[in-house]
Amino acid sequence: MRAHSPSSPLGHVVVIGGSMAGLLAAHVLSRHAERVTVLERDHYEAGSGPRSGVPQSRHTHVLLTSGMEALEELLPGVVRELEDAGAPNLSIPADLGVWQAGQWVSRANPSRPVMTGSRPLLDHVVRGRVLADPRVDVRTSTEVTGFLGGPDRITGVSVRGRGSDHQEYEELEADLVVDATGRGSRTPEWLTALGAGAPAEEVLETGRAYATCVFETDDAGSPDQVKGFYIVPDAAQPFGAIILPAEGDRWMVTLSGPRGQAPPTDPAGFVDFAAALPHDAPHKWLSTARPLGRPVGYRHTANRRRRYDLAARDRTGLLVVGDALCMFNPVYGQGLSVAALNAVALGRALAAPDLPSTHSLQRKVLRSSRGAWDVATGADSPMPGATGDAVRSGLVERLLNRYLERVRVRVPGDPVVCKAFRDVLFLKAPPTSLLTSPRVVFRTLLRPAIPTPPDLPTP
Numbered sequence: 506m507r508a509h510s511p512s513s514p515l516g517h518v519v520v521i522g523g524s525m526a527g528l529l530a531a532h533v534l535s536r537h538a539e540r541v542t543v544l545e546r547d548h549y550e551a552g553s554g555p556r557s558g559v560p561q562s563r564h565t566h567v568l569l570t571s572g573m574e575a576l577e578e579l580l581p582g583v584v585r586e587l588e589d590a591g592a593p594n595l596s597i598p599a600d601l602g603v604w605q606a607g608q609w610v611s612r613a614n615p616s617r618p619v620m621t622g623s624r625p626l627l628d629h630v631v632r633g634r635v636l637a638d639p640r641v642d643v644r645t646s647t648e649v650t651g652f653l654g655g656p657d658r659i660t661g662v663s664v665r666g667r668g669s670d671h672q673e674y675e676e677l678e679a680d681l682v683v684d685a686t687g688r689g690s691r692t693p694e695w696l697t698a699l700g701a702g703a704p705a706e707e708v709l710e711t712g713r714a715y716a717t718c719v720f721e722t723d724d725a726g727s728p729d730q731v732k733g734f735y736i737v738p739d740a741a742q743p744f745g746a747i748i749l750p751a752e753g754d755r756w757m758v759t760l761s762g763p764r765g766q767a768p769p770t771d772p773a774g775f776v777d778f779a780a781a782l783p784h785d786a787p788h789k790w791l792s793t794a795r796p797l798g799r800p801v802g803y804r805h806t807a808n809r810r811r812r813y814d815l816a817a818r819d820r821t822g823l824l825v826v827g828d829a830l831c832m833f834n835p836v837y838g839q840g841l842s843v844a845a846l847n848a849v850a851l852g853r854a855l856a857a858p859d860l861p862s863t864h865s866l867q868r869k870v871l872r873s874s875r876g877a878w879d880v881a882t883g884a885d886s887p888m889p890g891a892t893g894d895a896v897r898s899g900l901v902e903r904l905l906n907r908y909l910e911r912v913r914v915r916v917p918g919d920p921v922v923c924k925a926f927r928d929v930l931f932l933k934a935p936p937t938s939l940l941t942s943p944r945v946v947f948r949t950l951l952r953p954a955i956p957t958p959p960d961l962p963t964p
């Protein structure tokens with residue numbers, strides 16, 4: 506990076522993509538830049554509706570404990586603002602019927618908070634906060650079409666306006682370009698067009714398919730005594746369900762199935778599909794609720810990580826964040842939290858007395874998504890039909906999987922194992938903590954699993 510004034514050493518920063526990862530990165534970078542320009546292909550909807558550039562926003566989105574804390578660190582007061590806007594704040598497992606490894610998880614086990622408002626609501630609140638800062642400028646209906654510069658140095662982007670009859674092309678210079686364009690990122694192609702190599706990719710695909718539908722009930726009441734359900738799929742039981750409250754007395758319902766058994770996208774078929782779940786409580790509740798519109802399907806659920814940190818150590822001017830860098834099987838609900846953790850890592854790295862190299866920033870950002878990657882690929886590796894070079898299948902991995910299976914069956918009834926497992930799942934502790942805590946190891950290897958009652962648990 507070129508040197509600029511000590512108070513704004515980054516010069517002009519262009520962030521491509523004005524969704525969660527891009528906005529949070531822009532917020533952090535604005536403290537170290539002369540100016541930050543966010544380029545967003547979409548026109549932001551007035552209010553908080555889904556938009557085409559984030560098609561997954563029609564699906565259930567959970568913000569994990571780690572994501573809530575990271576977001577609060579970046580934008581103090583934002584959790585309260587989300588609650589005031591109607592986003593439910595639930596304690597897990599106290600508030601939910603969580604089914605794992607053939608049993609209900611005891612609701613008396615130690616809990617942690619998650620937020621379950623709709624994705625458009627979350628985006629709306631975060632966008633309002635970030636764009637209120639005059640140091641962040643946003644240009645909507647503006648699509649980036651490629652990079653300027655050469656293989657070793659990215660010096661800007663080419664853009665075209667959208668939505669008008671005549672599309673105007675323009676070149677925009679920048680000292681740092683941040684790619685936050687999500688799952689469809691074209692940075693590998695844009696780098697190739699400049700004569701630079703595309704990054705190595707790690708992939709793990711289970712072929713799971715999802716469908717989501719919004720429901721309402723007559724009395725806006727909770728399903729039975731719980732505030733929702735989370736039916737966790739695993740190698741032995743491949744059907745999953747997430748039923749969670751959202752703002753406006755609505756329920757977000759996502760069902761998932763293995764390769765070849767996708768949930769139907771007609772309302773009646775969607776409800777029938779829930780009969781395949783391992784307990785009948787979610788199906789019973791769905792049968793009494795009313796769908797608001799048709800279910801929406803989703804199939805691109807592979808875990809994919811692009812190793813920009815391994816390529817071109819000397820390249821300057823390009824940083825990749827959010828889903829464009831590392832995307833996860835959505836069943837684990839991690840992507841938003843990781844976008845916030847990426848921004849926190851970026852902010853901490855930039856707080857160092859000397860401006861870090863882009864390569865060093867990239868490594869730190871990637872490291873902040875590592876826990877989520879290890880959780881998702883660790884849980885997906887034993888799934889039937891899992892493919893890709895990130896599948897862990899060696900002897901050590903098989904032993905590790907056997908150990909983790911023992912952990913999973915102890916989660917429902919053992920408060921110590923449940924707490925440790927939930928901390929890993931909510932990205933509050935690394936997966937290795939399940940192997941290094943003597944209490945967890947003792948209970949996992951030497952104590953039998955504690956059975957929980959077969960009926961939906963009361964608190």
Ligand SMILES: Cc1cc2nc3c(=O)[nH]c(=O)nc-3n(C[C@H](O)[C@H](O)[C@H](O)COP(=O)(O)OP(=O)(O)OC[C@H]3O[C@@H](n4cnc5c(N)ncnc54)[C@H](O)[C@@H]3O)c2cc1C
Nearest residue numbers: 522524525526546558566567649687827828835838840841
């Ligand atoms: C079905 C499903 C369910 C999910 N559930 C959860 C969940 O429960 N919890 C959770 O934390 N995560 C969940 N996720 C993941 C979460 O949606 C993503 O991790 C998150 O959206 C990533 O944010 P992002 O900013 O990186 O990308 P995105 O949110 O995808 O945004 C990319 C942005 O870039 C813009 N853009 C793209 N190309 C260009 C271009 N050329 N020029 C200008 N702008 C461009 C787009 O318009 C968009 O605004 C789920 C994902 C899916 C698919």
